[in-house]
Amino acid sequence: MQYLMGDFKISERMMRFSLFVPRLYNLCRSYGFEKGMIMPSRAFCSDENQGFPIILITKHFGAFPFNHGMVGGIVATDRHGAYAHHGKDLVIIQASHVGYEPETGQFGAYRRLQVDDKRQDASCGKILGVMDWYLKEYAFAKENISFSIIDGKAVVLIDNQLLDHNREAGIFLNIHQFVAMDSGNIPEPFKVFSTSKAFRINPELKNRLPKSLWQEGKRVPVGKKLTANLFYFKKRVSEALEGRDQLERNLSHSMPRIVTSTFPGLLAAQVNTQVEFDRAYRTIVSEDSYKGKNLAFIAGINIDISPQQGQLFPITKFVPWAAYVQTRDGEAFLLEQKELLEALLSQSTDNPDRIEMSRAIQAMEDTPEVKIEFESQ
Ligand SMILES: [Zn+2]
Numbered sequence: 001m002q003y004l005m006g007d008f009k010i011s012e013r014m015m016r017f018s019l020f021v022p023r024l025y026n027l028c029r030s031y032g033f034e035k036g037m038i039m040p041s042r043a044f045c046s047d048e049n050q051g052f053p054i055i056l057i058t059k060h061f062g063a064f065p066f067n068h069g070m071v072g073g074i075v076a077t078d079r080h081g082a083y084a085h086h087g088k089d090l091v092i093i094q095a096s097h098v099g100y101e102p103e104t105g106q107f108g109a110y111r112r113l114q115v116d117d118k119r120q121d122a123s124c125g126k127i128l129g130v131m132d133w134y135l136k137e138y139a140f141a142k143e144n145i146s147f148s149i150i151d152g153k154a155v156v157l158i159d160n161q162l163l164d165h166n167r168e169a170g171i172f173l174n175i176h177q178f179v180a181m182d183s184g185n186i187p188e189p190f191k192v193f194s195t196s197k198a199f200r201i202n203p204e205l206k207n208r209l210p211k212s213l214w215q216e217g218k219r220v221p222v223g224k225k226l227t228a229n230l231f232y233f234k235k236r237v238s239e240a241l242e243g244r245d246q247l248e249r250n251l252s253h254s255m256p257r258i259v260t261s262t263f264p265g266l267l268a269a270q271v272n273t274q275v276e277f278d279r280a281y282r283t284i285v286s287e288d289s290y291k292g293k294n295l296a297f298i299a300g301i302n303i304d305i306s307p308q309q310g311q312l313f314p315i316t317k318f319v320p321w322a323a324y325v326q327t328r329d330g331e332a333f334l335l336e337q338k339e340l341l342e343a344l345l346s347q348s349t350d351n352p353d354r355i356e357m358s359r360a361i362q363a364m365e366d367t368p369e370v371k372i373e374f375e376s377q
Contacts, residue, residue, distance in 0.1 A: 008270050009062040010319050012304065013341050017053045021060040022351035023344045026296065028091055031327055032292050035353055036062065039087020043069035043076070045124055045281070049171050049304040050097060052313035055357070057093065062355045068092055072126040072247035073272055081341040082290035090296070092192040092284075094276055095318065097302035099123030100171035108265025110314070111306035112314040112364060123304055127268045130248045131258065134233055137171040138259040146219040147201070147209075154206055154214050155190055163197060169235045177230050178202055228256035236358070250275040268302050270321075277322050284324065285332075298323040298340070320344060 015023075028038065040061040044050040046069070048278045057065045066083050070076050073096035084090065099110030101120060110123030122128040144159035156178050165172070175186060179199040183186075189197035206214075233255050238245040251258060254271045261267040277299035283299055284290060300321045304314040320340045326332040335343060 008274060008321060008337065010266070010301070011272070014317045014319045015344070016203065016316050017302070019055055019058045019349045020318040020320070021053075021346065022349050023347040024093075024296075025060045025092070025351050025353070026347040027343055028089070028294075028296050029227070031294065031325060032298070032317070032329075033089040033091070033296070037088035039063055039066060039083070039089070040092055041066035041083055041090065041092045042211070043073065043092065044302070045069065045073045045097055045126060046071045047097065047124065048114075049099070049303075049314050049316075050095075050302065053302060053316050053318075055313075058355075059357055060351050060354050061091065062296070062353060063087075065093075070242065070246075072124065072130070073097060073269070074242060074246050074250075075276055075278065075283075076242060077280055077283040078242070080283065080287045081289045082263065084287070084293065087187070089294040090279075090290070092295070092297045094273065094280060094297070094299040095302040096272040096276070097124050097304055098127070098263075098265045098269040099304045099306065101306050102308075107263040107303075109306070110260070110304055113307055122265075124265070124269065126247060126270065127251075128265055130251060131255075131264055131268055133235070134171075134255045134259050135264065137233065138226070138231075138345070141171045141231060142223050143221050145178070145222040147213040147222065148198070148219050149214050149216045150198055153190065154201045156201045156205075156251065157193070157196050157198045157219055157361055159196045167234070169233075171231055171233055172362065173231050174229070177205055189231045198223060207232070224260075226260070228260045231256055249271060252281075266301075273299050273301055273321050281324050281334075285326075290326075292328060294327050295326045296323060 029035065038061055040057050040063060042054060042057060042065045043363060044053065066086055068076055068079055068083060073094065075094050098107050100107050101109040101111065108122060108128060109120040112119065112121050115287065141162060144162060146157045148155055148157060158173070158178065162171070162173055178201070179186060180202050187199065190200050191198040209225055233252070235252070237248050237252060250272050253269055258264050258267045258271065281297065283294070298320065301319040303317040305317065305320065307314050321337055323335040323340045
């Protein structure tokens with residue numbers, strides 16, 4: 001799964017959601033999708049800060065989107081059949097999300113206006129909740145692997161818990177990278193302490209690390225030098241399809257990369273979007289009820305920028321990742337991130353078919369009452 005993060009670029013490929021949606025609408029129209037016959041659908045997290053994108057989709061597509069999403073930005077693929085009956089032409093938008101706090105430049109934080117102290121909170125809370133256990137395991141390992149010089153020899157000191165391979169769950173070291181092995185086997189410890197053991201350091205690792213980590217009579221923790229290639233996680237996760245642990249399953253193989261990255265919440269959202277696009281794409285192309293229909297499936301990340309004083313909604317930015325498009329004439333193709341971005345940018349941000357929400361709501365309010373009859377005919 002290492003290749004997953006490969007070509008996903010974030011910084012130069014994002015656009016405001018308010019510009020993304022009209023471009024997507026116009027792009028779908030350019031493929032022959034019919035005005036007034038498009039049913040949009042979204043697979044977003046249940047968080048309230050995903051509401052503004054949904055309002056924008058409603059405005060530009062002229063219909064409230066079908067709900068294809070589960071918490072964490074998982075696509076409910078068992079809803080394909082029902083969804084297919086709701087529109088002639090279909091547009092599914094999947095997005096994982098991550099908060100962003102402009103004052104601190106931090107991803108994963110979001111200011112909630114409806115709580116007493118307007119405090120910053122985790123966003124996406126579900127993704128950060130899943131990552132919590134992995135981040136704690138990683139933090140323990142960063143503190144409990146250390147380097148020292150004992151009797152003139154460079155050693156690595158490893159906590160006994162990290163050396164216990166009979167654990168059912170936890171962070172596990174790629175031990176051969178740390179320890180100078182003895183013809184392929186872990187050698188006897190150089191020294192045994194009450195809660196840890198010291199081993200002669202693998203010279204390759206020693207050469208890669210700064211000399212300052214080795215000090216006579218002092219233990220220097222590995223800290224951030226504990227990079228993703230040096231460990232892995234083991235944890236029992238439910239295999240149920242789109243069950244409670246689907247998000248964790250999506251992220252689990254990439255967790256060493258996620259916990260060691262500068263912005264774990266952002267990288268987790270990215271990985272989830274990549275896995276969900278691939279996973280949902282396969283269910284879409286094999287779905288009978290989609291056959292012969294115009295359909296676009298697009299996946300990306302929503303970056304929720306905390307609302308500032310006086311703002312009602314977040315300024316959401318969308319980072320497109322990939323799209324699958326099929327038309328009634330039997331054309332079907334994938335758009336990779338760069339092609340998708342170019343296709344979107346080539347479209348106008350002006351959408352003459354958009355609805356004015358307040359006018360549409362007013363029109364409904366002005367409509368004469370419809371009496372609901374309970375009398376049998
Ligand atoms: Zn969320």
